[in-house]
Amino acid sequence: MNHHLLKWSIFVNLVGLVAKLNSAVALPPPEDIPEEILRTEIVTEGRSPIDGKPLTAGEYAEIKAKLAESPYPSELNSKLKHIIFLLKVRKMLKTFFPLNLF
Numbered sequence: 001m002n003h004h005l006l007k008w009s010i011f012v013n014l015v016g017l018v019a020k021l022n023s024a025v026a027l028p029p030p031e032d033i034p035e036e037i038l039r040t041e042i043v044t045e046g047r048s049p050i051d052g053k054p055l056t057a058g059e060y061a062e063i064k065a066k067l068a069e070s071p072y073p074s075e076l077n078s079k080l081k082h083i084i085f086l087l088k089v090r091k092m093l094k095t096f097f098p099l100n101l102f
Helices: 002-026 035-040 057-068 078-096
Strands: 045-047 054-056
Touching: 045 057, 054 057
Parallel strands: none
Antiparallel strands: 045 054
């Protein structure tokens, strides 16, 4: 009986020690800033997406606006849209009917 009680107490102590070690490892270092605080900070600087140089918020907004402007028309020819639609339908049909019928 005494031997069984000794084994049980050693087991409980080991489980407690492992639990303490796991909880200590799982915690972030105290100098880390929590993500909730970082999400609320207002970013006033940035890096250029072109060359990586530091920029102010205004310069960053200008570059992003220039990059967003596209010299190409955003609308496709209606015939080309129809061909793309037919290709998507063909791809869907090949999923259900893998034979070379289409």
